[in-house]
Amino acid sequence: MSPTRRAPDADRAAPGRFPPDLLYRAARMYYLEDANQAEVAEALGTSRPTVSRLLAEARAQGIVHIEVREPQPDRTAELGQQLGTQLGLTRCWVTPAVGERRTGSVLAPAVGEALSAAGLRSGDALLVSSGATVHGIAQHELTALPGVLVAPVVGGTDEPEEYYQTNEITRQVAARVGGVPQFLYAPAMPGADLHPILTSDPTTRRVTDLWSRARAAVLGIGAPPSTRTSLPSVLPGGSSRLATAVGDICSRPYDEDGVPLEFPGSERLIAMRLEDLRRIPAAIGVAVGAVKVAGILAAVRAGYVTQLVTDEPTASALLAAAQRD
Incomplete structure (x- = not known):
């Protein structure tokens, strides 16, 4: 810092007689600009003892407010256990509130822990769904699972939005864990003529066969279709058939009792059936937001997910809702 003109009266000023602008300059340099007392003294052209008196006077006059807060305990682990x-989950991971931060960066470490706890080995199958939350998680480090086969639970080669391009999400997750991607070369809902051809094709069967023996899955739980601005193209957002839907997994919507809801063309979906999710030992649901509370509860109670990764506000809302029921 370059020295300024020495304040000739600073060293001689009686306590409480320092000019307010001098108090402010000293306090700003020391508390906001990380200057030490020697640097403040040099910049103001005074001595270190005077700087000490300047800082004390700045506090006394209210120019500086110092607040000491008692540290708050981390409630996330306790809330996760509760x-x-x-809900009868195998395990629940609760992260700090997502807030305005990117959901993926907050949830990814917890998802990594969940995958580590699943005990996957080379050759085991890990399934991943589509959706904004899973897509966000796929952008961040997870955990090392060398040789694990990573496969999508729903088609999506024709989806215009990146959140529902399941092969790309599969590739990203495989890269994060050191696994081997298994791609599903099919739209989520092919036409009536194409559907039987695709479902019997060996490249499709290579993936769908993994659905029956998967040991873990990362499953995004979607909000009620009627509340969303972003949907996979196969879901008719304004359809009366989905008016009672509280959420969806694998592009398959369900009601508050977890009962799957049919809609035009749903018989042609190339997507894992909800009831088949119950066979997966570590079915890890990922979701945050008050709008998803009903969908999360229904998915857990129906056995579609056995584990959950969410944030603190959502967990608190889930706990309150479950205790009311």
């Missing part, structure tokens, strides 16, 4: 017990 929620897991209340």
Whole structure:
């Protein structure tokens, strides 16, 4: 810092008689600009003892406010245990509030822990769904799972939005864990003539056969279709058939009791059936937001997910809703 003109009266000023602008300059340099007292003294052209008096006077006059807060305990682990017990989950991971931060960066470490706990080995199958939350998680580090086969649970080669391009999400997750991607070369809902051809094709069967023996899955739980501005193209957002839907997994919507809802063309979906998710030992649901509370509860109670990764506000809302029921 370059020295300024020495304040000739600073060293001689009696306590409480320093000019307010001098108090402010000293306080700003020390508290906001990380200057030490020697640097402040040099910049103001005074001595270190005077700087000490300047800082004390700045506090006394209210120019500087110092607040000491007692550290708050981390409630996330305790909340996760409470929620897991209340809902009968195998395990529940609760992260700090997502807030305005990117969902993926907040949830990814917890998803990595969940995958580590699943005990996957080379050759085991890990399934991944589509959706904005899973897509966000796929952009961040997870955990090392060398040789694990990573496969999508729904087609999506014709989806215009990146959130529902399941092969790309599969590739990203495989890269994060050191796994081997298994691509599904099919739209989520092919036409009536194409559907039987695709479902019997060996490249499709290579993936769908993994659905029956998967040991883990990362499953995005979608909000009610009627509340969303972004949907996979196969879901008719304004359809009366989905008016009672509280959420969806694998592009398959369900009601508050977890009962799958049919809609035009749903018989042609190339997507894992909800009831088949119950066979997966570590079915990890990922979701945040008050709008998803009903969908998460229904998915857990129906057995579609056995584990959950969510944030603190959502976990608190889930716990309150479960205790009311």
